Amino acid sequence: MPSIVRHYPFSRHHAPPRYALVYVLSILINLQAFLVAYSNSTYLEQFTTAEVVGLLYTVGSCLSILIFLFISRILKKVGNTKFTLSIAAILLFSLLVMGTSTFTxxxxxxxxxxxxxxxxxxxxxxxxxxxxxxxxxxxxxSRRGLALSLMSLAGAAGPLLVALLVGDNDANLTRTYLAASVAGVAFMTLTLVHFRQFKDPKYKEVRIMHTLQTFFAVRDMRNAFLTHLSLQMFFAWTIIYIPLYLATEIGFSWDKIGTIVGLGLFAYVVCEWPIGWLADRAWGEKELMASGFLLLIVTTASITFLSATTIWPWVALMFINRVGAALVEVTTESYFFKHTKGTDANLISFFRLTRPLGMVIGSLVGSAALLYLPFNLIFVVFGFALVPGMLLTTTLNDTR
Incomplete structure (x- = not known):
């Protein structure tokens, strides 16, 4: 990744793997993640409360941030192939425990x-x-664009497979963890076979304080970071609270929830490339980003007032909601990377921390809201929490 890697050639004695393998691994890693991402909160609520589920996401994301800050040292010591296989094995074992154990x-x-x-x-x-x-x-x-498109397709397929695996019996949620384990085994096998002779690049340290100073000194970069952080908070809410709300408050079974979420996620597959094209050639990022935030605010808050017990109104709302997310995701990333160079390794590293940081903030906001409000009203809170992100777009200097 650009944040910690300095390019280094593969060994002359071993031909490097083809880039097509990255596409296959991208599909497997996202399929594994999305087979359980949206059902985790519903499954865990069988063992604890919704407030505690949010706090568990906070703890996990904080620990992930901590490890990320020292990742260069770890990679220097063990190498990326061993590190990848170790992490994949930990994920595989965790999935198997969650899929087979009944001990809380x-x-x-x-x-x-x-x-x-x-x-x-x-x-x-x-x-x-x-x-x-x-x-x-x-x-x-072009290569990353194709990889992202394939990952979006796998991400949309994940919840649809959950619908088939679980059906109308939530007791079958354990099947999703076992199915995700199969994807994990395939990922490990391909990595072991094709990246065994991988020659590691030179890893560079993340300079935290210097990067923070740069972010605060450059207004456009700082605001692009904050708008992307707002988006990552939204992603935390969609993963933790929307499936849980549909299951516990609306009363949908997981065959319906998986269909709603999966069809909604197809908005990324349909919209991401056209949005990037428009940002580059027509309107620039600022207008598209603001439009995306407006869609996110309105549709997220609207969840509070939708009580339909048929899936199609929810599918329509989730699809429009994800169109807004796609608008913000593509334009915030495009805007940020147009203001950085390949040599800005620390800035790119810090930008990548928005994902776990957004999960920390988002889960804390959700847990706090649930302590004082009925479940349906927390989506109004989430909508208002996205308003600063939209206001920040007005301060950006457009690229067109």
Whole structure:
């Protein structure tokens, strides 16, 4: 990944793997994640309360951030292939425990471990990706674009598979963890076979204080970071609270919840490339970003007032909601990377921390809201919490 990697050639005695393997690994890693991402909160609520579920996400994300800050030292010592296989094995074991155990302390402990390890596996895949691209930066956009599209497709397929696996019996939620384990075994097998001779690049340390000073000194970069952080908070709410709300308050079974979530996620597959094209050639990021935030605010708050017990109104709302998320995701990333260079390694590293940091803040906001409000009203709180993100877009200097 650009944040910690300096390009370094593969060994002359072993041909490097083809980049197509990154596409396959991207599909497997996202399929594994999305087979359980949206059902985790519903499953855990069988063993604890919704407020505690939010706090578990906070703890796991905080630990993940802590490890990420020292990841360069770990990679220097063990190498990316061993690190990837170790993290994949930890995830596999955690999934198997959650899918087979009925002992609450075990399930909660390994769920937190799963939360800590998941972002690290994405990062290790990024290292393979950057090293295979090498110095051919001209191909970065197209290759990453295809990888993101395939990951979005796998992400949308995950909840639809959950609907088939679980049906109308929530007791079958354990099947999703076992299915995710199969994807994990395939990921480990491909990594072991094809990246065994991977020659590690030179890893660079993340300079935290210097990066913070740079962010606060450059207004556009700081505000792009904060808008992306707002989006990551929204992602935390969609993963933790929307499925739980649909299951416990609306009364949908998981065959319906999986269909609602899966069809909603197809908005990313349909919209992300056209949004990037418009941002580059037509309107620029600022207008599209503001439009995305407006859609997110309105549709997130609207969840409070929708009580339909048929799936199609929910599918429509979730799809429009994810169109807003796609608008913000593509434009915040595009805007940020147009203001950085490949040599701005520490800035890019810090930008990547928005994902676990957004999970920490988002889960804390959700847990606090549930302490004082009925479940349906927390989505109004979430909508208002996104308003600062929209206001920040007005301060950005547009790229067109």
């Amino acid at each position: 302390p075990f399930i909660i402990t390994f769920f937190v471990i799963f939360l800590v390890a998941s972002p690290l596996l994405y990062m290790s895949l990024d290292v393979f990706s950057e090293s295979l691209i090498g110095n051919n930066e001209a191909s970065t956009g």
